[in-house]
Amino acid sequence: MKVGVLGGGQLARMLAIAGKPLGIQLICYESIENPCANSVANIIKGDFNDENALATFAETVDCITLETENIPLTCAEFVAKQRALLPNEFTLKITQDRLYEKECLQSLQIPTAKFHAINTWDDLETALNTFNYPAILKTRKSGYDGKGQAVIHDKQGAVNAWEQLKSHELILESFVNFASEVSLICVRAKNGEVKFYPLVENEHREGILRLSKAPFIHPILQKKAENYANTLVTHFNYIGVMAIEFFVMGNELIANEIAPRVHNSGHFTIEGARTSQFENHLRAICGLPLGSTETIGFSAMYNLIGEEPVREKILSIPNTYYHSYGKAARPGRKLGHITINALSEDALNDSVANYLKIIK
Amino acid sequence: MKVGVLGGGQLARMLAIAGKPLGIQLICYESIENPCANSVANIIKGDFNDENALATFAETVDCITLETENIPLTCAEFVAKQRALLPNEFTLKITQDRLYEKECLQSLQIPTAKFHAINTWDDLETALNTFNYPAILKTRKSGYDGKGQAVIHDKQGAVNAWEQLKSHELILESFVNFASEVSLICVRAKNGEVKFYPLVENEHREGILRLSKAPFIHPILQKKAENYANTLVTHFNYIGVMAIEFFVMGNELIANEIAPRVHNSGHFTIEGARTSQFENHLRAICGLPLGSTETIGFSAMYNLIGEEPVREKILSIPNTYYHSYGKAARPGRKLGHITINALSEDALNDSVANYLKIIK
Numbered sequence: 001m002k003v004g005v006l007g008g009g010q011l012a013r014m015l016a017i018a019g020k021p022l023g024i025q026l027i028c029y030e031s032i033e034n035p036c037a038n039s040v041a042n043i044i045k046g047d048f049n050d051e052n053a054l055a056t057f058a059e060t061v062d063c064i065t066l067e068t069e070n071i072p073l074t075c076a077e078f079v080a081k082q083r084a085l086l087p088n089e090f091t092l093k094i095t096q097d098r099l100y101e102k103e104c105l106q107s108l109q110i111p112t113a114k115f116h117a118i119n120t121w122d123d124l125e126t127a128l129n130t131f132n133y134p135a136i137l138k139t140r141k142s143g144y145d146g147k148g149q150a151v152i153h154d155k156q157g158a159v160n161a162w163e164q165l166k167s168h169e170l171i172l173e174s175f176v177n178f179a180s181e182v183s184l185i186c187v188r189a190k191n192g193e194v195k196f197y198p199l200v201e202n203e204h205r206e207g208i209l210r211l212s213k214a215p216f217i218h219p220i221l222q223k224k225a226e227n228y229a230n231t232l233v234t235h236f237n238y239i240g241v242m243a244i245e246f247f248v249m250g251n252e253l254i255a256n257e258i259a260p261r262v263h264n265s266g267h268f269t270i271e272g273a274r275t276s277q278f279e280n281h282l283r284a285i286c287g288l289p290l291g292s293t294e295t296i297g298f299s300a301m302y303n304l305i306g307e308e309p310v311r312e313k314i315l316s317i318p319n320t321y322y323h324s325y326g327k328a329a330r331p332g333r334k335l336g337h338i339t340i341n342a343l344s345e346d347a348l349n350d351s352v353a354n355y356l357k358i359i360k
Numbered sequence: 361m362k363v364g365v366l367g368g369g370q371l372a373r374m375l376a377i378a379g380k381p382l383g384i385q386l387i388c389y390e391s392i393e394n395p396c397a398n399s400v401a402n403i404i405k406g407d408f409n410d411e412n413a414l415a416t417f418a419e420t421v422d423c424i425t426l427e428t429e430n431i432p433l434t435c436a437e438f439v440a441k442q443r444a445l446l447p448n449e450f451t452l453k454i455t456q457d458r459l460y461e462k463e464c465l466q467s468l469q470i471p472t473a474k475f476h477a478i479n480t481w482d483d484l485e486t487a488l489n490t491f492n493y494p495a496i497l498k499t500r501k502s503g504y505d506g507k508g509q510a511v512i513h514d515k516q517g518a519v520n521a522w523e524q525l526k527s528h529e530l531i532l533e534s535f536v537n538f539a540s541e542v543s544l545i546c547v548r549a550k551n552g553e554v555k556f557y558p559l560v561e562n563e564h565r566e567g568i569l570r571l572s573k574a575p576f577i578h579p580i581l582q583k584k585a586e587n588y589a590n591t592l593v594t595h596f597n598y599i600g601v602m603a604i605e606f607f608v609m610g611n612e613l614i615a616n617e618i619a620p621r622v623h624n625s626g627h628f629t630i631e632g633a634r635t636s637q638f639e640n641h642l643r644a645i646c647g648l649p650l651g652s653t654e655t656i657g658f659s660a661m662y663n664l665i666g667e668e669p670v671r672e673k674i675l676s677i678p679n680t681y682y683h684s685y686g687k688a689a690r691p692g693r694k695l696g697h698i699t700i701n702a703l704s705e706d707a708l709n710d711s712v713a714n715y716l717k718i719i720k
Contacts, residue, residue, distance in 0.1 A: 274701075
């Protein structure tokens with residue numbers, strides 16, 4: 001079985017590693033030289049608008065998936081004519097645009113922050129009259145890891161944000177004063193079966209995910225999240241792994257973002273669950289039965305951002321696993337991650353304290 | 361870090377997969393075209409007697425390990441002059457020759473079957489006078505998966521066995537009427553730390569391992585096995601994973617074979633232990649701290665021999681994992697393995713029964 005992946009970054013890399021034992025070979029389509037999946041997958045280099053290269057890619061594979069939603073929709077629509085695109089191009093159209101995504105969530109009665117489409121300065125001025133400060137102005141497309149957004153605290157902030165972002169299609173969102181951020185990773189098989197991992201609690205800094213802890217045990221929120229996720233995957237006729245990020249407000253969840261792919265907050269599943277999100281994504285899109293999403297103990301996943309720590313020290317912490325993505329160091333770049341696992345929350349906290357002492 | 365591996369079969373393949381997250385790249389030296397590690401590791405093709413190709417290989421890597429003991433000792437000695445060979449060439453010299461191995465075990469007071477070196481028909485005739493039938497005539501070198509051996513039940517059998525094997529250096533071993541076969545996988549780090557996985561119970565058929573079940577819980581035998589293993593790794597100044605196969609006779613262990621490498625009976629550790637034997641071997645030879653060898657639940661590992669079953673059916677069994685080696689099917693060939701894991705022995709037995717129903 002040959003699976004094509006639009007993108008060749010670390011998510012493709014981890015998918016490719018998960019595919020090896022299953023006899024599933026990955027072929028990544030990438031516009032950049034030497035993407036980090038290149039030591040585990042075949043790479044076809046091409047621009048995402050190059051229909052000749054895309055056609056060659058599509059012909060090479062049995063089905064196509066993606067590791068980023070930031071690809072031109074035309075590219076997805078083009079390859080989907082040749083091979084099954086899983087998840088489908090409709091899902092991509094909605095989830096790559098914050099406005100469509102919010103409208104979709106709203107139409108499905110899934111709570112979101114208040115939002116407004118912004119095309120002109122007048123739109124922004126008018127919308128701000130009905131929003132409380134702070135509010136967040138975001139590009140509708142291509143934002144990730146906190147890029148393409150500005151927090152507006154006052155009128156002058158609105159002017160600055162507009163100047164910064166006005167060349168894009170925009171959305172204004174109200175600021176949610178959340179207690180915590182969680183995400184739900186789920187996977188839907190071709191036969192319609194859906195499995196859910198337990199909620200993960202996430203900490204961001206400077207817009208980038210730093211830490212995920214799982215399981216976040218809260219039966220009421222788990223149930224709500226699963227219901228919302230089920231509604232979404234049914235609506236999209238979704239196949240594969242999907243992640244939904246939520247803000248927690250007491251016993252309520254406010255949906256923030258949908259990722260139509262394996263997700264950074266699901267990396268803990270490699271060691272911390274009976275089947276990793278990567279294997280389950282491949283099982284789903286290849287028509288294989290899903291694996292168990294039960295967790296093993298308690299996990300904390302730290303992203304390695306900008307630099308990689310000394311592996312010798314990190315690996316001396318019990319049940320700690322190192323994942324290098326084979327990338328050159330660069331400030332703000334995700335270079336790898338570390339998963340710390342333990343059979344009790346206390347033991348996990350001890351190991352985490354140990355880890356934080358080592359890396360500081 | 362670049363690790364060279366002498367051999368490019370499924371053990372090298374699984375080592376290479378385990379190396380990816382650690383940022384360890386494998387370069388395999390192989391004499392055959394397209395060995396099964398080739399989709400996850402770089403391959404340098406060359407004969408094991410080709411010193412030019414071996415020198416190029418050694419220069420390319422930081423250290424060298426092996427996935428088979430069936431390589432010429434001269435090859436190991438040659439590369440060891442250029443790069444650290446882990447485990448070392450002394451270990452290889454002993455473990456690739458059944459006579460040296462038995463003599464070594466005997467000298468270290470580790471029980472073995474009765475044995476005798478056989479160079480002539482007279483040696484065999486004389487030895488058989490002091491052995492009970494059945495006895496086993498084996499080639500001293502290059503035997504694996506039951507190849508290069510003949511069971512002798514009577515005088516005529518001795519004649520036949522001699523005719524079949526006389527072109528080799530031979531050893532006669534008494535037949536051990538064992539209750540079961542077990543193996544111990546251990547790993548020794550550069551700092552001398554040794555970790556042991558729990559004993560594994562093995563079932564062979566036609567000389568090939570079919571099934572491994574772990575953990576084989578028997579504190580007395582576990583303690584004995586660990587003591588023997590500790591004696592051996594200290595004696596060899598061993599670095600990396602080593603496996604020892606034992607026959608069980610009541611509360612006694614009879615050492616049968618030492619494998620100076622990751623071992624088929626340790627494949628269950630990929631899902632059934634906190635750190636796989638493959639990751640621990642790489643951690644050891646790269647000077648990294650060892651990972652935990654604790655098991656996760658109960659595991660049964662079945663080799664896929666000669667043909668691969670339908671993956672869809674196999675993967676519908678809860679907590680069952682498929683490992684294809686990407687090899688062409690051929691009678692008697694190990695094409696992959698399946699690990700079934702469960703949190704209780706009863707649940708494991710249920711899943712195993714389910715598996716056996718599917719594959720029959």
